Amino acid sequence: MTGTHEASRLGKFSWALFDWANQPYFTVVTTFIFAPYFTSFVVGDPVTGQAYWGYTQAAAGILVALLSPVFGSIADAGGPRKPWIVLFAGLCVIGTFSLWWAMPDHGPGLIWILVAIVIGTIGVEFSVVFNNAMLPSLTSRSSMGRLSGFGWGLGYLGGLIALFIVLLGFSLPEEPLFGIDKTLHEQDRLTGPLSAVWFLVFIIPMMLFTPDGKPTGKSRAEAVRGGLKQLGGTLRSLGQHRNMVYFLIARMFYNDGILAVIGFSGIYAAGLFGWSTTSLGVFGILINVFAIAGSFAGGWLDDKLGSKPTIVISVLGLSFAAVGILSISDGEVLFGLPAAMPTPESGLFGSPAEQVFMVFGFVMGFFFGPAQAASRTLVARLSPPDKVGEFFGLFALSGKATAFVAPLAIGVATDLTGQQRPAMIVILVLLMTGAALMSFVREPER
Template sequence: MGSVTASASVSSRRERVGWYFYDVANSAFSTTVVTVFLGPYLTSVAERAAGCSGEVACVGRVSFFGMAQIAPGALFPYMTSLSVFLTVFVLPVVGAMADRSAHKKKLMALFAYVGAGATAALVFMTGDRYLLGASLFLVANIAFGASVVVYHSFLPQIAGPDERDSVSSVGWAFGYLGGGVLLAVNVAAVFFKDSLGWDTAEVARYSIVSAGVWWAAFTTVPMVLLRNRPAAAGPAQGSLLVDGFRQLWSTVRSLKAYPLTLFFLIAYLVYNDGIQTVIALASVYGTKELRLSDEVLVPTILMVQFLAFAGALGMGALAKRIGAWKTILLSLALWTVVVIVAYRLPAGQAVPFIALGGAIGIVLGGSQALSRSLFSQLIPKGKEGEYFGLYEISDKGTSWLGPLLFGLAFDTTGSYRVAIVSLLVFFVVGFVLLLAVPIRRAIVAAGNVPPRVL
């Protein structure tokens, strides 16, 4: 994996390209698996287990690992919520380990390849094996979050304060482009499934598997181009894992010394939970409530990926002019409009859904990329991995309150429209909380130099 080098924060263009490519690698999981194919496919497998045969609204119930009987349509959001509940305990420990490891590339590779392997193993989710699929998704989503924690912790080491918004935005743009390319291949499979001799379920299953293969293949690029650096927080005292658990408690206690960083983190966890829930459950909403076919749904989500590429770069450029904080606030106002419009979309009509997808694409990449770079300015030096471990609790595909609220709303009302409009609370509350954060003072309080424009 390469030897440890002494470089502190200087990076070459080659190394930054390597860092960008892990966004290319993992975005296939976010896009093809979480956003498009797994939700509807896992739901259909669970419906089959419940004895449903293609009804618009399945009234059967399935066992949730022997703990409860639930509606099949609630399984995917519940599993997303469960996986993130578990990552609350896993990711901060992984971050602490990253700060104490001089071989962060190996740590990132470990989680990346475990996640990719679990994703590829979803090829065995056939018949009524919904619990197998749910279990593999649990492993993949936790491993995904863990790998991205280590990935994020490289950002302050490869980009200075005035470069970070741009570098983060380019990385996110690369990710949406890469995720879009694989999704384009899978879209082609949807349209040509008859020629391939596959049905819709087989297209979904092999598309999910392709994301695992893509994730593993492109992870090799950062493994070659990124450089290891000395441990940011000094070497571990004894076992890296034990020291990571010890440092987790220290990190939680130290947060009270940086109340403004904590306040921003809370705001982010709220509004990004809403963003991630919309992304993860858009395909379920489009399929089950709006009754749109894969021939409409999948190309629309593909369009969102390429618009998000442009949106991330565009909002990164806007942040250079008005600052990342104001740009994120603008994006949250637009997200609020998106949810209201989604609630009122007519069923069975493709054009309004496609137009809404275009709006999502414009604000999607920028709001996430700028949040990442802005948070990196609020982290005390040497604690990047620890703090990004807390941050990642609500990053790509790892929200939990949103899916839980969505699942409860659907489980109690049977209406996907009520479930989608319930997500408004995340954007409204998140906007108010972020508006209250004095960003420049927060950066200085963390011991960092603010960028020229905030």
């Protein structure tokens, strides 16, 4: 595609704003605020809660893995992606808003909260598939990295602001906004409705200003039949797209590790240090500052060196951070050095053990964005123009086909050992395996 066919600046910015719209779900719901609240208070036991959380993410991952290529191929056959985004964004909003009713010690009603978490996760993940598939039609191949990295950076900025809203509006003040009752953990439960409304509002610019694929004139039934037929043909001819196959296999591993380290770092810290919502929120803010910087830097590096080197550098950086976090246990850091744990008198992040954890957390934050943004760019560069949605569906498949493995392994390891630390070993193995498999990928010239 030439520069003359690029979307307008407003169209590109509105597309990138989709990352801003969905990121609070990942930041305040699945990572720093609601997930630790769920494990520690809704379930009532951090170990059992971590296992339950792992099982919900595994269930959602299996459904996304099975259906993403199907929906992607149908969207390619039908043309526009926005109707699909609206459908799945609506599911996410419904599931996420329902988290308001996740009361402490929920008891028999816990199953409905687990269902809401699965619905919210499915909705946001499918909507991301279709938004990603719009990338190649918006800008040239030589500048995809910057646009993708800008989107991820904007997303982390959105997550950062959402954290500020939760902390400064509801968690820190003695008299929170809107009469929120802290004794009922309403400041934690509010993250669900907040993320839902945020998502709904900030996808509007993308719907209005970002150009979409043109309708093919096919009916929905014809699009479904054509899409399924095309998917079957692609699967039979994957041998002709070996580069893509090698990349998707590698991504299965390193993306599982990335998602696990994002999803369980807050839970691990809450269990290890007994961090409150405020501590987790401040930690999340600091992590997001580094993630914003890393995303913008990664977008520049992607267009300068290529997507593959950017991915490998980022995954190795995350592996280093995972080893560092793995080295921290009760009273020890770096696999044996004594380090005092937090006490009521030590203040916010005042203990040596917490400070070492924070250093590795900052490294982790810096490398989140580049690995994910460059992965999105590499798929766009490897995809045939008429199969972009389908290949982004396979991209989602590679991210979800084994995505249940990490949460399931973490859940089982936590159940069997009665400890949270083995989760980090699972994460490290996945990251290093993915980085090694990237050596088989050959990136096309831009």
